[in-house]
Amino acid sequence: MTHGPLVDPAELPGWLAPLVRATGEVDADAWRRVTGGRGATRDAAVLVLFGETDEHGPDLLFQLRAESGGSHSGQVAFPGGSAEPGDGGPVATALREAVEETGLDPAGVVPAALLPQVVVPVSGFRVTPVLGWWRDPSDVRAVDPAESQAVARIPLAHLADPANRFMVTSPGSRFTGPAFSAPGMLIWGFTAGLLTAVLHAGGWERPWDTGDVRDLSAAWRAVGSTGAEV
Numbered sequence: 675m676t677h678g679p680l681v682d683p684a685e686l687p688g689w690l691a692p693l694v695r696a697t698g699e700v701d702a703d704a705w706r707r708v709t710g711g712r713g714a715t716r717d718a719a720v721l722v723l724f725g726e727t728d729e730h731g732p733d734l735l736f737q738l739r740a741e742s743g744g745s746h747s748g749q750v751a752f753p754g755g756s757a758e759p760g761d762g763g764p765v766a767t768a769l770r771e772a773v774e775e776t777g778l779d780p781a782g783v784v785p786a787a788l789l790p791q792v793v794v795p796v797s798g799f800r801v802t803p804v805l806g807w808w809r810d811p812s813d814v815r816a817v818d819p820a821e822s823q824a825v826a827r828i829p830l831a832h833l834a835d836p837a838n839r840f841m842v843t844s845p846g847s848r849f850t851g852p853a854f855s856a857p858g859m860l861i862w863g864f865t866a867g868l869l870t871a872v873l874h875a876g877g878w879e880r881p882w883d884t885g886d887v888r889d890l891s892a893a894w895r896a897v898g899s900t901g902a903e904v
Contacts, residue, residue: 676702676788676790676791677697677698677700677702677787677788677789677790678697678698678700678787678788679694679695679697679698679786679787680765680785680786680787680788681694681784681785681786681787683695683786686784686786686807687726687732687807689732690724690732690786690807690876692876692877693787693805693872693875693876693877694786694787694805696875696876697787697788697789697805697875698787700789700790700875702790715798716756716757716798716799716800717756717757717764717767717799717800717802718754718755718756718757718767718799718800718801718802719754719755719757719764719765719767719768719771719801719802719803719804720751720752720753720754720768720771720801720802720803720804720868721735721752721753721754721768721769721771721772721783721804721806722734722752722803722804722805722806722868722872723735723752723753723772723778723783723806723807723808724786724805724806724807724808725808725811725827726808727811727827730829730831730832731829731830731831732829732830732831733827733828733829733830734752734827734828734830734833734869735752735753735772735776735778735808735814735825735826735827736750736751736752736825736826736827736828736856736859736861736865737750737751737752737753737775737776737816737822737824737825737826738750738816738822738823738824738825738826738858738859739751739821739822739823740819740820740821740822740823741823748823748894749862749863749865750856750859750860750861750862750865751864751865752803752865752868753768753771753772753775753776753778754767754768754771754772754801755767755771755774755775756799758770764788764802764804765785765788765804767802768785768802768804768806769783769785769804774817774818775816775817775818775821775822775825776814776815776816776817776822776825777812777813777814777815777817778808778812778814779810779812781810782808782809782810782811782812783806783807783808783809784806784807784808784809785804785805785806786805786806786807787804787805788802788803788804788805789802789803789804789805789868789871790802792864792867792868794864801864803868803872805872814827824858826856826857826859828856828859830873830878832856833854833856833869833873833878834873834878834879834880835880836880836881836882836883838854838855838856839852839853839854839855839882839883840852840853840855840882840883840886840887840888840893841853841884841885841886841887841888842860842862842887842888842889842890842893843887843888843889843890844889844890844891845889849890850887851863851866851867852866852867852869852870852884853866853888853893854866854869855893855896855897858897858898859897860893860894860896860897862890862893
């Protein structure tokens with residue numbers, strides 16, 4: 675299976691089921707045309723993990739990468755990374771990486787669906803997004819300071835709020851794309867693009883000002899970080 679539900683959507687919370695159903699209706703060829711396809715040499719996977727709390731409702735798990743100087747240094751990302759020979763597929767890759775990066779207990783995660791691979795030219799990865807339902811949440815943390823600065827659960831309501839959405843552009847490159855602000859974090863690049871698609875497919879997207887275009891470096895400074903440029 676290249677994409678689609680891995681479980682019966684009826685077994686999931688009512689707010690998550692429509693998104694999982696929608697993964698089976700994605701036009702993979704159109705998806706690849708939009709996301710690109712040249713230069714990728716390595717397989718990878720990310721865990722798009724949905725949880726829920728009484729305090730703020732549905733949320734998503736993110737990590738803030740360490741300021742390592744790499745292509746994704748200082749960026750907010752979904753847990754994930756490159757595939758290893760013994761993984762046996764993207765679900766295993768996503769869960770293994772999430773455990774290594776956040777310390778979560780994989781026994782509490784229900785792999786719910788796959789999205790088609792997305793090519794990330796800057797790193798040369800073919801990334802498979804794995805949607806997960808955090809049925810039994812466990813404590814999480816930044817396990818290795820060399821890889822991550824922090825781990826955070828961000829409410830869907832915050833991410834979908836038009837006040838927290840804008841576009842960023844990087845002078846000197848041709849990059850312009852969506853971004854999200856969160857406390858102490860700027861979500862942009864691949865993660866913001868994937869998050870935008872997820873919000874749309876799940877029916878959570880609200881009209882927002884795509885004409886609000888901000889300089890990427892200035893947006894980084896606004897959250898107190900320098901980050902990696904494209």
